[in-house]
Amino acid sequence: MLILFLLILVLVGACVLAVRGVRAEARKAEEPLLVPESFFAPASLEGVLCGQLMDGEITRRQYLRSMEGIAARDEARHPLVVPWHLGAGEE
Numbered sequence: 001m002l003i004l005f006l007l008i009l010v011l012v013g014a015c016v017l018a019v020r021g022v023r024a025e026a027r028k029a030e031e032p033l034l035v036p037e038s039f040f041a042p043a044s045l046e047g048v049l050c051g052q053l054m055d056g057e058i059t060r061r062q063y064l065r066s067m068e069g070i071a072a073r074d075e076a077r078h079p080l081v082v083p084w085h086l087g088a089g090e091e
Contacts, residue, residue, distance in 0.1 A: 045070060 053063045
């Protein structure tokens with residue numbers, strides 16, 4: 001029984017040492033992640049307005065008015081066409 005206990009203890013010790021070595025190698029190989037600032041830049045006018053609102057550059061009222069203008073411009077450029085010839089529930 002003592003031999004079995006010692007064998008298990010040696011195996012557990014070997015596993016612990018192996019895991020510690022793998023973790024140490026992973027820490028050494030890890031390079032800092034460099035993300036360019038342009039990655040976080042807004043890609044749309046709505047994003048720019050949202051950033052300005054969050055930074056306090058514009059007020060809530062200015063934000064809403066600008067979003068209304070964007071919606072009106074979008075409606076003029078790409079009007080929504082609804083197929084009125086279909087009844088309710090028909091496709």
